[in-house]
Amino acid sequence: MDFALIRQVYPYFLDAAWVTVQLSVLTTLLGLVCGALGAAARLSRFRGLRIAGAAYVSLIRGTPALIQLFLLYFGGPQVGINLDAFEAGVVGLGVNIGAYMTETMRGAIIAVDKGQSEAARTLGLSRFQAFRKVVLPQALRLMIRPLGVNINALIKGTALVAAISVVELTYTAQRYIGSTYKPFEMFMLAGILYLVMITATGKVIAALDRRVRLP
Amino acid sequence: MGLDFSVVPSFMNFLLLGTVWTIAITAAAALLSFFGGVLFAVIALYAPMVVRLPFRLFEWLFMGTPLLLQLFLIYFGLVELGIDLPAFVAGVIGLGLHFAVYNSELIQTAILAVDKGQMEAARTLGLSRTQALVRVVIPQAVRDVIPPIGNNMIALLKDSALVSVIGVSEITLSAQLAIGRTYRAFEFYAAAAALYYVINLGMEAVLRRVERRMQLSR
Numbered sequence: 324m325d326f327a328l329i330r331q332v333y334p335y336f337l338d339a340a341w342v343t344v345q346l347s348v349l350t351t352l353l354g355l356v357c358g359a360l361g362a363a364a365r366l367s368r369f370r371g372l373r374i375a376g377a378a379y380v381s382l383i384r385g386t387p388a389l390i391q392l393f394l395l396y397f398g399g400p401q402v403g404i405n406l407d408a409f410e411a412g413v414v415g416l417g418v419n420i421g422a423y424m425t426e427t428m429r430g431a432i433i434a435v436d437k438g439q440s441e442a443a444r445t446l447g448l449s450r451f452q453a454f455r456k457v458v459l460p461q462a463l464r465l466m467i468r469p470l471g472v473n474i475n476a477l478i479k480g481t482a483l484v485a486a487i488s489v490v491e492l493t494y495t496a497q498r499y500i501g502s503t504y505k506p507f508e509m510f511m512l513a514g515i516l517y518l519v520m521i522t523a524t525g526k527v528i529a530a531l532d533r534r535v536r537l538p
Numbered sequence: 539m540g541l542d543f544s545v546v547p548s549f550m551n552f553l554l555l556g557t558v559w560t561i562a563i564t565a566a567a568a569l570l571s572f573f574g575g576v577l578f579a580v581i582a583l584y585a586p587m588v589v590r591l592p593f594r595l596f597e598w599l600f601m602g603t604p605l606l607l608q609l610f611l612i613y614f615g616l617v618e619l620g621i622d623l624p625a626f627v628a629g630v631i632g633l634g635l636h637f638a639v640y641n642s643e644l645i646q647t648a649i650l651a652v653d654k655g656q657m658e659a660a661r662t663l664g665l666s667r668t669q670a671l672v673r674v675v676i677p678q679a680v681r682d683v684i685p686p687i688g689n690n691m692i693a694l695l696k697d698s699a700l701v702s703v704i705g706v707s708e709i710t711l712s713a714q715l716a717i718g719r720t721y722r723a724f725e726f727y728a729a730a731a732a733l734y735y736v737i738n739l740g741m742e743a744v745l746r747r748v749e750r751r752m753q754l755s756r
Contacts, residue, residue, distance in 0.1 A: 385738040386731040387699035390710060394731065397717070398724030401541060482604030486703055493607050506615040510607060518602040 325508055332499055333512060339495035340516040346409070346481045346491060347520070350416045351474055357421020362428035376425065383422035389483050391415050396487045412484035420477045427473055431466035432458065464535045471528030478521055492516055542722065546729050549716040553726075556712030557733050563629055563708060564695045564737075570634025571694065572687065575641025576676060582646055584671075600639045606700050608632055613704045629701035637694050644686050648679035684752060688745040695737060709733050 364376030383391065395404065396411035406414060435458050443453035485494035496513035500506045546553075581593050600608065609632040616623055623631070652675050660670035702710035713730040717723050 382735070385735045387696040387710070387734055389699040389702075390713075390727055390731045390734065393710075393714075394724065394727040398727050401722075401724040479602075479604040482606040483700075485606060493604055493610075496607060497610050500610055500614050504614075504618065506611050506618050510603075510611040510615070513607055514599055514603045517604065517607070518599070521602045 324511075325505055328503060328505060329508055329512055332503075332509075335499075336492065336495055336512050336516060339490060339492045340520070342409075342489065342491040343478075343481050343516075344520065346412055346416070346484065346489070347474075347478045349413045350420060350477055350481065353413060353417025354420035354424050354473070354477065355470075357418055358424025358428050361421060361425030362432060365425060365429050366432060380422045380425050383419055384426075388416065388419045388480060389486060391419055392483055392487055408484065408487045408489045411487060412481070412489050416477065416480055416484070420473055420480070423473050423476070424470060427469045428462070428466055431462040431469070434465055435461045464537070467528060467532045467535065471525065471532070474524060474528070475521055478524060479517065541724060543725050545720050545722050546725055549720075549726070552716060553709065553712050553729060553733060556707060556709040556730075557737070559626075559706065559712075560695075560698055560708040560734075561737065563626065563633070563701060563706060564691075564698050566630045567633035567637065567698065568691045568694055570630060571637035571641050571690070574634060574638030575645050575687070576680070578638055578642035579645035579649060580671070580676075582642060583649060597639050597642070600636060605632070605636050605697055606703065608636055609700060609704055625701070625705040628704060629698075629706045633694060633698060633701065636697075637690055640690055641683075641687055644683045644690075645679060648683040649675060651682065652678045681752060685745070685749050688741075688748065692738060692741050692745070695741060696734065699734070 361376050361379055364372040365380070367373055367376070392411065392415040395415045396406065396408065399406060399411065439461065440453045440458050443457040444450070448456065481491060482493035484491060485497060488494065492513050496509045499509045503509065578593070578597070581589060582597070585593065609629065612632045612635075613623075613625065613628040616628065656674050656678065657670050660674040661667070665673065698708060699710040702708060702714065705711070707715070709730050713726040716726045720726070
């Protein structure tokens with residue numbers, strides 16, 4: 324282990340880790356929006372929306388995230404979508420994780436006992452009211468933990484934007500591996516930073532989950 | 539520059555060759571991840587403390603860092619250690635180890651879920667602990683865990699696109715090379731996505747068949 328070298332390069336890794344944090348947060352937010360829309364579409368009364376939701380999930384989950392990013396970033400300009408690398412990274416990864424979150428949210432909503440919404444309807448609530456006031460609060464409780472699994476995968480997935488040259492943690496590690504020929508040191512440095520982010524996120528999710536869990 | 543898919547067919551053979559490599563690397567890495575997963579599960583559950591603790595550390599590192607970073611480590615790290623592997627082999631090792639760790643988690647749970655009586659009965663019949671594990675307990679655990687491992691293998695197929703960055707000429711890199719010649723990024727990445735999608739559908743169909751058969755054999 325070359326600790327002198329590590330001390331020399333770690334400020335660059337910290338900067339890069341901050342970019343990874345920004346990417347992760349923005350991607351999570353976009354993913355949650357896409358997931359909510361996707362789940363709403365898949366559970367909709369309208370057949371067209373259900374088909375659209377199912378197609379979104381199937382196409383995104385059936386192809387590599389890397390290809391989706393390339394298609395958006397390099398192919399986008401041909402169809403009038405001009406995004407810089409960071410924006411393409413957020414949009415590409417957000418839409419990607421949104422498909423997985425769609426299934427997570429749909430699963431949680433379906434898992435709420437049918438009697439709950441039937442009872443609410445009987446008591447005179449509209450379909451929407453029954454969903455918003457009775458089903459959704461119970462479903463939210465069920466989705467926190469599996470959404471945490473999605474977010475964990477997403478944080479590691481942000482590494483992919485290194486391939487469209489966003490200067491985040493993996494890109495930085497790759498560049499320093501190339502220039503210093505010290506792969507283990509650079510891996511350790513980047514790895515520790517990823518582990519800190521993932522462990523911290525895991526703790527937040529667990530705390531949230533404990534708070535809303537029924538006794 | 540609008541869209542013009544007419545350039546894609548002339549590169550079709552090239553992309554199909556890439557598809558063969560994608561299937562080859564996925565199959566090789568899937569095999570490694572399966573047997574590696576069984577081995578890791580046995581280590582995690584039965585190895586002595588001196589082996590188990592470093593192994594736990596390795597597992598934690600591999601589950602908490604991106605696959606892309608691990609591929610860089612393996613590809614460049616092995617060269618550092620004087621082992622110059624072809625990119626394909628480095629890719630198989632990287633993908634295989636990464637998914638072996640995930641498979642190991644599944645297999646550990648399944649081994650623990652096999653009824654204790656199975657091990658006891660096997661021991662009573664005169665099998666050694668290792669024999670009982672290999673011939674009685676693990677086969678039952680593996681049967682239970684095939685559907686979730688199948689899902690991991692579908693994830694592996696998609697993650698195999700990452701080995702393009704270390705220079706394995708599978709679908710993704712083939713598409714990139716074609717784009718280098720034609721500047722038609724959208725068309726070739728869309729074609730690549732379609733190829734992955736078809737392989738993915740094939741794998742899902744096989745998996746569903748296997749699942750159905752396992753349910754029948756119960």
